Amino acid sequence: MRLMSRTTERARRVAERVTDPELPMLSLADLGVLRDVDVVGDSHVVVDITPTYSGCPAMAAMRDDLVHELTSAGFDRVEVRVSLHPAWTTDWITPAGRAALAAAGISPPGPAPSTSGPIPLSLLPTARQVRCPQCGSPATELVSEFGSTACKAQYRCTECLEPFDHVKEI
Amino acid sequence: MPDIHTSAEDEHESAYSGLLVNDAHWAFGTDFEDPLAGVDTTIPDGVDAATLATYALMLGDDSLVMSHRIGEWTSNAPDLEDDIALSNIALDLLGQARLLLARAAKADDAVVPTLPEGSPAPPEDALAYFREAPDFRNVRLAELVNGDFAEATVRVLLFSVWRLAVFERLRESRDHVLSAVAAKGVKELAYHRDYAARWFVTLAQGTDESRRRLITAYDALWPLWPELFDTHPVEAAAAEAGVGVDPATVREAAETVLDQVLAAADVERSEAPRRSGVLGRTGRDGMHGEPLSRMLAEMQSVARAHPRGQW
Incomplete structure (x- = not known):
């Protein structure tokens, strides 16, 4: 087992502070995007991130925020690497992240569907058991597959009668 | 640039400093970073670099061109939800295109056009903006001029049923980038397919007018379906080397899914004959119709006018 050096620990704490630009109540660690933080030598930080969606416009902002925060914390060189495999899933959102979403009035995702083997066709709207993050009632209805x-x-x-967002399972 | 934020003004400024982490920003790209930074792009043993690069270009061009066409629906769809849905589909495909074009360039930089000296355009953008239509390897289904919403529905359905069947197999690729793009893409394409399939059934079972339009679109696009399953020599070689998928081998799986949609919609399988190529050449060979040239002229003109553009 490799012991985490104090510098690595500090870099990790800084990286974990960076939040999602679209879901600012979630840190990249809680979102499951931050996969690894390592320090090579004295102050060269290597951060591994996994993109959420292939074309997610927030990824560039996350990357820049990581570089900015770590540089501001005194690390001379920050390298953000992309880790494509395994693909990101909402199952990686931590319990703390789910609690933060709910506290912000956003319904957290349920378990992600399996994507191994052929994916069966689904002609019906996605059925989810979603509870209202405001009053906790299970009596909810889908307004639109796309929210904010x-x-x-x-x-x-x-x-x-409150409208609310639900993070879709992927 | 201040190291520590001390005031609201500094916080405001940080939005710009965040963008200026790197020295030069190519003015026309979708992002400022190499989408494959840190990814293992070693070419698997026994795989020909040019084959892998050309194969990645084919898949990348399919998604780039299709993304552009679907993206043209932004602000033009029948209602807000479908506007966002189509824009999101275009965005997913654009994300796939970036990775695939970047993968092509990393495998063999001979596929990347040479740009004027001093151009900061990354290879993925050089490929997107500085190639002529005959260098594009996309299937012709992707490039057609948009029609009505029924046409978009049928086109997204045919494209995603086919591509999902290919990607389900591509997950086993020996190439780490292609297998990762496929694993991610499968989730996205399953959504695109189901979205289009539901609209296909809804329009077919809607009014006489919606059904008429749907069937017109289906008959018009069906002639381009067989081309999706033609085996180009590059695809055969990529499949042989264990990095690609021979599309002919997924035809049955794709048609099984499509038949389920047709049955639910109560629409007969079209009998429209396949559209032939030109002297046997089709999209994969770089043989395209005029719509692609027009699309590229619009998409590429600003980048080409300012190949050194930075901000």
């Missing part, structure tokens, strides 16, 4: 961002669907609570 493409990775969220919009729902409405038929109990308290």
